[in-house]
Amino acid sequence: MKNILFVFILFPLFGLSQDFSNEDYIYLKRHEHIKIGLSKQNFDITKQVSEQAEYLTAKKLYFANEAMHFDSFSAIEDIDAYTYLPERDSSVKVDYIETKREFDNGIFYSDQESKIFTFPAVTKGAITNLNYKEVVKDPHFLGLFRFGTFVPTKSAQLSIEFPNDVTIGYIDFNTKDVSVDFKQEIKRNTTTYTWTANNIKGYQNEVDGESMLYVVPHIIVYIKSYEYKGQRINVLNDVNDLYKWYASLVNQIDNSELEKVYKIADDLTKSIPTKKEKAEAIFNWVQNNINYVAFEDGLGGFIPRGAASVCDKRYGDCKDMANLLYEMLNHVGIEAYRTWIGTRDRPYSYNQVPTPMVDNHMITAAIIDGETIFLDGTDSYVPFGMPSSFTQTKEALLGIDANTFKLITVPVQKPESSVTEVSTTINIEDDMFKVSEKRLLTGYEKVDFITDYLYKKDTKTDEEFLNTTLALGNNKTNYNNIKRENFDNKSDALELSYDLEIDNYVKKVGTKLFINLDIDRVLSKSKIDDDKIYDKKIDHTYKKNYITTLNIPEGYSASFIPEELSFENPNYGYTITYSLKDSAIIQTKSIYVNTLSVKKQDFESWNEFIKSLTKAYKKSIILEQNQ
Numbered sequence: 001m002k003n004i005l006f007v008f009i010l011f012p013l014f015g016l017s018q019d020f021s022n023e024d025y026i027y028l029k030r031h032e033h034i035k036i037g038l039s040k041q042n043f044d045i046t047k048q049v050s051e052q053a054e055y056l057t058a059k060k061l062y063f064a065n066e067a068m069h070f071d072s073f074s075a076i077e078d079i080d081a082y083t084y085l086p087e088r089d090s091s092v093k094v095d096y097i098e099t100k101r102e103f104d105n106g107i108f109y110s111d112q113e114s115k116i117f118t119f120p121a122v123t124k125g126a127i128t129n130l131n132y133k134e135v136v137k138d139p140h141f142l143g144l145f146r147f148g149t150f151v152p153t154k155s156a157q158l159s160i161e162f163p164n165d166v167t168i169g170y171i172d173f174n175t176k177d178v179s180v181d182f183k184q185e186i187k188r189n190t191t192t193y194t195w196t197a198n199n200i201k202g203y204q205n206e207v208d209g210e211s212m213l214y215v216v217p218h219i220i221v222y223i224k225s226y227e228y229k230g231q232r233i234n235v236l237n238d239v240n241d242l243y244k245w246y247a248s249l250v251n252q253i254d255n256s257e258l259e260k261v262y263k264i265a266d267d268l269t270k271s272i273p274t275k276k277e278k279a280e281a282i283f284n285w286v287q288n289n290i291n292y293v294a295f296e297d298g299l300g301g302f303i304p305r306g307a308a309s310v311c312d313k314r315y316g317d318c319k320d321m322a323n324l325l326y327e328m329l330n331h332v333g334i335e336a337y338r339t340w341i342g343t344r345d346r347p348y349s350y351n352q353v354p355t356p357m358v359d360n361h362m363i364t365a366a367i368i369d370g371e372t373i374f375l376d377g378t379d380s381y382v383p384f385g386m387p388s389s390f391t392q393t394k395e396a397l398l399g400i401d402a403n404t405f406k407l408i409t410v411p412v413q414k415p416e417s418s419v420t421e422v423s424t425t426i427n428i429e430d431d432m433f434k435v436s437e438k439r440l441l442t443g444y445e446k447v448d449f450i451t452d453y454l455y456k457k458d459t460k461t462d463e464e465f466l467n468t469t470l471a472l473g474n475n476k477t478n479y480n481n482i483k484r485e486n487f488d489n490k491s492d493a494l495e496l497s498y499d500l501e502i503d504n505y506v507k508k509v510g511t512k513l514f515i516n517l518d519i520d521r522v523l524s525k526s527k528i529d530d531d532k533i534y535d536k537k538i539d540h541t542y543k544k545n546y547i548t549t550l551n552i553p554e555g556y557s558a559s560f561i562p563e564e565l566s567f568e569n570p571n572y573g574y575t576i577t578y579s580l581k582d583s584a585i586i587q588t589k590s591i592y593v594n595t596l597s598v599k600k601q602d603f604e605s606w607n608e609f610i611k612s613l614t615k616a617y618k619k620s621i622i623l624e625q626n627q
Helices: 239-250 258-269 275-289 307-313 318-331 443-456 462-469 600-617
Strands: 004-009 025-039 042-055 065-070 074-085 090-093 098-101 107-110 113-118 127-136 144-146 153-163 166-173 180-186 190-200 218-228 231-234 294-296 335-341 361-368 371-375 395-399 405-409 419-429 432-441 477-485 494-502 507-509 512-515 542-551 556-560 565-567 572-581 584-593 621-625
Touching: 025 166, 025 218, 065 074, 065 127, 074 113, 144 153, 153 166, 153 218, 166 190, 239 395, 239 405, 258 275, 258 307, 258 318, 275 318, 275 361, 275 371, 307 318, 318 335, 318 361, 361 395, 419 443, 432 443, 443 462, 443 494, 443 542, 462 477, 565 600, 572 600
Parallel strands: 025 153, 107 294, 419 542
Antiparallel strands: 004 180, 025 042, 042 127, 065 113, 074 090, 074 127, 098 113, 144 218, 153 190, 166 218, 180 190, 218 231, 335 361, 335 395, 361 371, 395 405, 419 432, 432 494, 477 494, 507 512, 512 621, 542 584, 556 621, 565 572, 572 584
């Protein structure tokens, strides 16, 4: 049979050349060829990877450090790495490659490993070359290919060769501004798809941006199905197949000795009347008693450990906690399901991407009185009834039974669920601010504060921590009598109180005192810079309400009080009012953010909000000495 070649332009074409001469380091090529073989329902899958990079300057020679990652589902073989030096027309091979186990601070155990080496003799003008084979051991994990990466790429190409009795699926992301050429070549026994893109810019992370998967052009390929003895066998044809695979893994859970788990659930709920209260008691127990540790160990990274084992050891990862909650809740008559979900770092839905790439987390969904409550035991401080903030907006896959599932989107929590209430009383003594303040934090506002306190405070004193976290007044603010209540109480607001002394804060001119009541200038440094490229990510919606009372010192009267100031937008805004009551001036301030993302087209509006708020913060009241 004659070869048939189809050529398509899959995405819009733009300029075919780009000048990267001002860069320090670029990829000349990043090519990957996936070859799929099939014999008696057994797949043989390899990836041939070829990369070539050029050092246009000597400023970023640290890119000579290379690492290739693999785990139980893959292996790295046949590494050929060397540096070519054009000025000498010579090559220097890599002569030492280390295999190293991968760990980070958030992983208790991982089967991930790396092949690590450094390209030798790298200097300006050097061209590094890397070729290797990756063996893919499970047909569910073909992964993704990035056309773009952190530096510019001259040529990026993905090709996949597969038998004609295999069906391949693919879906692209973020390619509307990239020229990608697609070719399909059909031979007697195989078909090859090839995607090629040239002259792709580099993509850099931004501190307050979404994950790079939201912006980097990439493609996900997967095996949909294959034919065997006249029958079509699905692998990942759609979300039904993905769920069936997940369900097969769940069937491997160790369900022995569940009696001890059931006893804990019974003891926790025996005197509690309602299902919602029972669920809350069980959820709080898991949060308080099971320590979260991450495991990434082959299929052990997908199969939950037995609930009894988790109870005995008092630790587990997300799927272990999800399974424990599932067992305890159902035992006391609460409808609950193991639930797969992707965090906000994954910009995919299940119907769109029916592969394990779509999710990276597991929780439990409880159905109580018709309400779906998402329970994430890994978030030790999120209150019952609220999902973990990093799962908001995400699609959740509820496993009903071996063949049935349900897809439900986790709702965005309203600003009223995460509120900071601040009550402040100010007295002036010898031109110094004497402040007594109390903060009540609920929802994600409470979670964020506790998380920062536990993981960022380190060796700082409470005063040093509050000085950097709250940044009240000026750099001469002193904190005293710091108290915390309900730190470990999930149902009540965190109460934080303290006294402040703020020197050099009152400005005296003749017989007048100029006083600014905005000692908390939250968001004042949140202007979006002109060079920001991607949308601004916000972790959660919230409200901050302030009531500040200034006791007018004896012998003074208010001669000027600012008018009401406000900015209104559906997604963010504020209102500040002042009133005079007896011998006190009361400022009432409310700030709200009602979105999880500020889109690029809304940067100007957001900056107008911040500019208006910052201007409002500069308003002072004037007290004048009585004559």
